[in-house]
Amino acid sequence: MPDVVTLDDIMAARDRIGDQVRITPFQPSASLSQIAGGPVWLKCEYRQATGAFKLRGATNAVARVGKVAGVTTASTGNHGRALAHAARAKGIPAIICMSRLVPQNKLDAITELGAEARIIGDSQDEAFLEAIRLQRDEGFALIPPFDHSDVIAGQGTLGLEILDQIPDAATIAIPLSGGGLLAGVAAAAKALRPDIRIVGISMERGAAMAASLDVGHPIEIPELPTLADSLGGGIGLKNRLTFAMVRDLMDDLILLTEDQIADGLRHLARDGHMIEGAAAVGAGAVLSGRLRADYGPLVLILSGENIDPLRHAEIMKGTP
Incomplete structure (x- = not known):
């Protein structure tokens, strides 16, 4: 596999999977826009057929075998x-x-x-x-879940789609785990708009990519229980692609407490978005005051909806 994924790779992936994945909708959020000090748009990627962005990368990788x-x-x-x-x-x-x-x-x-x-x-x-x-x-x-060139290129099609729908987007906030989504979206967006800001958002509890970036190379850390469970897990000590791409393409990183993630879930649920904790981290960052729309329109990727309904109900009631 190559050491980077290029815009050409991502555009080829878009052509390859265009009839197999959905173009997911955007929605403005008036409440988050007021808090963030500028326009906030929600990219409802959880509306994919399998309930998460992962369908893009998997479909592209399978098409290539x-x-x-x-x-x-x-x-x-x-x-x-x-x-x-x-x-x-x-x-x-x-x-x-x-x-x-x-x-x-x-x-x-x-x-x-x-x-x-x-x-x-x-x-x-x-x-x-x-x-x-x-x-x-x-x-x-x-076909691994993130550290694979075809998977990253597939996820990158989301970056192309965001700029098609919101051409003046100034910042894209992306849930960060193994880095496949951020690497792909950032590679696409920055190739087309070098000035665009890419903000990764994860949890304080067990964020392996954040810990690896702190020391300058992939490391293992304990996996801890978190509301953003889809962001858990390691990045691989032999990581070939996503660590370097995240390091080089991400402009800022925000780590949230469990209470801040829960706040994001509750806020989005009131607007009709029943999503998983990993998908709510952008809203949690806005509500905490740590993510603003000072540079122009802010895009939050709502990455998935696969949460247990009973657990979601508990969070809505304020159960830890």
Whole structure:
């Protein structure tokens, strides 16, 4: 794989997946605009068929595989579901390796798409070893969730779409975990608009990319419970792409407390957006006063909706 993903890669991905992913809607937020001191737009990416932005990268990566026995990955949910969807569309098998800790509703969502949810061990690391074995021994294409050029290029199509819809966007606020979304969106947006600001937002509890940026290289840190659970997990000690791209393309990084993430969830729910904690970090940053629209229109990416409804209801009631 190349060391960077270019605008040409992203534009090719858009042509490749354009008839398989949705152009998701934008909505203005009057309440957040008032708080932020300028226009705030919500990019409702959770309206993808699988409920998250991951469908873009998975679809592009699957479209690029040659003759293989199938595709595989290790996942805790959104990427596995997206890969299962893309594999079904192409008519090839998918085996999603998951640990025993993954909730049943996420397993069901994957099997309903015709993929096998293979339960391996008690950790994501153990599950990933099975995905590697399937690649080595059975001829499956291994498509990791973020550190893969075709996955990043697919996520980058969201950056093109944002600038198509809001040409004068001044800042894009992006949930940050392994960095595939931020790397792709930033590569697209900054290639077209070098002056645009890219702000990554994550949680204080267990943000591996933030910790790695602090020391200048990928490191492992403990994964801690958080409302933004989709932003958990490591970035890989042998990270080839996303660490460097995030380091070079991101202008600012905001880390939120759990209370600030919950505030974002509640605020967006009042406007009809039932989303997961990772998708609410942009709103949480605005509400905390740490993210403003001082430079011009601010875009918040609402990245996914795959939250347990009972847990969402608890948060709405103020349950920690």
